[in-house]
Amino acid sequence: MPRTKSDPPLLDAMHAEFLGGPVAINVASRDEARVPSIARAYGCRVAADRREVVVFLSRRRSTALLRDLAAGAPVAVVFSRPKTHETIQLKGARVRIRPLAAGDRARMLACGAAFATEIIALGYTESFSRALMAPAGDDAMAIAFTPDAVFEQTPGPKAGQRLEPGP
Amino acid sequence: MMAALYALRRCFEGAVPASIATCAPDGVPNVAKLSHVHYVDNGHVALSYQFFNKTRENILDNPRATVEVVDPVSAAHYTLQLEYLRTETEGPLFENMKARLAAIASHTGMSKVFRLRGSDVYRVIDVEAVPGEAGPDSPPRAELLSGLRACVAELSGCVDLAHLLDVMLAGLERHWDIRHAMLLMPDPDGRRLYTVASRGYPESGVGSEVRMGEGIVGVSASARTPIRIGYAVQEYRYSQATRQRFAASADGDALETEIPFPGLTEAGSQLAVPLVLGDRLLGVVYVESPQEQRFTYEDEDALAVLAGQLALAVELLSRNGEHPAEKTMPAAEPSGPPAQAQGTPVLIRHFSADQSVFVDNDYLIKGVAGAIIWKLLREHAEGRAEFSNRELRLDASLKLPDINDNLDARLILLQRRLAERCPFIAIEKTRRGCFRLNVGRPLRLAEATAG
Structure with a gap:
């Protein structure tokens, strides 16, 4: 049954906090022939009502992905925290592609810095960690979507389980 | 592109x-x-x-x-x-x-x-x-290829197996800065490998055994593939506890556990590369380091090429061991009674059940190498000191498991165990295929009975 505005949001407050935390973010779509496309994202913002998720991409590093999303293909986004392996995947039927809005750039840089700090503490070198998050630069843009499914993907027995909204 | x-x-x-x-x-x-x-x-x-x-x-x-x-x-x-x-x-x-x-x-x-x-x-x-400015890169490692060339060149000058293995292990350290390494060879029963040479450990561990298919060396041997691990892994480590467990398994051929495996207790990186000729496994080179991620794909490439060269060299030497010169050589002449040994007598006991040999109460060796030293000591007691590889090969009482068994490797093992545990008994190579048994103290030989 299609979800309506009156349904509770799929994401609970803990999820929303997790998505905006020190997580690796990878975005996927596919073309008409069902050939997948993939790109890294450099940060995330969840709307106050938790019905919209925005992730930030580098335009030139996401050419195939943006082509597929612009053609109206669905999106899948995985968020994984290296320190805990905690992982969830969101899916959305389509995305809105738009330039960064006010506050987005600062948000993206903060996400990148937090992620770099976390992986440096895990033993990755500083030069690697900074280089990994550096592409969050001038060609950044945003994609926004409404999650219509949330999956637990932390390695282990519950991996793959579809998460339902809380009461 | x-x-x-x-x-x-x-x-x-x-x-x-x-x-x-x-x-x-x-x-x-x-x-x-x-x-x-x-x-x-x-x-x-x-x-x-x-x-x-x-x-x-x-x-x-x-x-x-x-x-x-x-x-x-x-x-x-x-x-x-x-x-x-x-x-x-x-x-x-x-x-x-x-x-x-x-x-x-x-x-x-x-x-x-x-x-x-x-x-x-x-x-x-x-x-x-993916387009973008990549971060700083590390330069390619020139030492691998030049080191490989140097290692291979050094192997070609070796005329016996003991020398070959020592030169190879020394080369790993000199040219690639690999400081902990060993070479194991398969027992002809196909179920275990024994350490013939090592470098970089407080105890050489020569004579220690690992089971085929167990731990990184055993898996590399049974799957005939290099195995490379960049982090410390419990499952592939040779702890004394796991070796005791393997030894106690019910297949009846007890694993050597008296001699501890020489490996690092906390290896951060491990690489085992099999020596293979056709479908025959000749041994495994095992290298390790306390540092994590020490060995890369390029190290594996280089060591695999070196292992190929080493396999050829081992094979060549083993064929030379069957050289016509050795076959036609008369059994070694007794060179007069051995020099009179000095000092307190030492008790050497032999247990025929597993061919184990003890020096006073200390374990020396067992199996084929145990049978060999027992034969040598008995004949030495009758006044002989000069022996040949050929007579050992032909001696049915030694029960050399198979003609494929590498007698040279057994003798190296014995020679090194003696040098480490019992320096007053020494095997000294005299010429190709011949050696002398030197005994520096009076011995008392005893055939022990089980129980």
Whole structure:
């Protein structure tokens, strides 16, 4: 049954906090022939009502992905925290592609810095960690979507389980 | 132009998780993290199949997948277009991935979670560098190829097995700064390997044994494939406890446990490379380091080439051991009674059940090497000191397991155990295929009875 505005949001407050935390973010779509496309994202913002998720991409590093999303293909986004392996995947039927809005750039840089700090503490070198998050630069843009499914993907027995909204 | 896959091998070390995108029959994409992408060859990679999940469901329906890998030094990203081909559940690739996965699991605290069910092999359709400024890179390592050349050149000058193995181990340290290394050879029963030479350990561990298929050396030997691990892994380590357990297994051929395996207690990196000629396993070179991620794909390449050369050299020397000159040589002449030994008498006991030999109450050796030293000592007591390899080969009482058994390796083992444990008895090589037994103290030989 299609979800309506009156349904509770799929994401609970803990999820929303997790998505905006020190997580690796990878975005996927596919073309008409069902050939997948993939790109890294450099940060995330969840709307106050938790019905919209925005992730930030580098335009030139996401050419195939943006082509597929612009053609109206669905999106899948995985968020994984290296320190805990905690992982969830969101899916959305389509995305809105738009330039960064006010506050987005600062948000993206903060996400990148937090992620770099976390992986440096895990033993990755500083030069690697900074280089990994550096592409969050001038060609950044945003994609926004409404999650219509949330999956637990932390390695282990519950991996793959579809998460339902809380009461 | 498609980037060469081998140039990206650093991305396949499992240091940075990769990501995989697939697509379901209804057109819904799926994206997941991958603990590692395994380099198979320049046109293939393999992914670990651990759980039946959405990724797997998708690729069984639609074999196209897109994977993003990350260089752990420069942070450069590469996109691989893949097509799923097949799943392997045994053999070299599977064993290799199982060891690598165990290492990554151990490193990331996921040992109870990660378990390899199969190796999913994919054809690489395209490799593309994701545009962007990569971070600082590390320069290529020139020492590997020049070191290989030097190591190989040194091997060619060796005229006997003991010298060959020592030169090889010394070369590893001199040219590649590999400070902990050993060489093991298979017992002809095909069930275990024994240490013939080592370098870089407080105790040489010569004579220690590991079971085929157990630990990194045993797996490398049984699967005939190099195994390389970049993190400390419990499952592939030779702790005394696990060796006791192997030794106690019910197949009746007890493993040597009196001599401890010389390996590092906390190896951060391990690499075992089999010496193979045709379908014959001649041995395993094992190197290790306390440092994590010490050995790269390039180290593995270099050591694999060296192991190939070493296998040829071992084979050549073993054929020379059967040289006509040795065969036609008369049995060694007794060279008069051995020099009178001085000092307090030492009790040497022999247990025929397992051919073990004890010096006073200290264990020396058992098995074929035990039978050999017992024969030599008995004949020495009757006034002989000069012996030949050939007479040992022909002596049915020694029960040399097979003509394929490397007698030279047994003698090296014996010679080194004596040097370490019993310096007043020494085997001294006199000329090709001949040696002298030197005894520096009076001995009392006793055939012990069991019980």
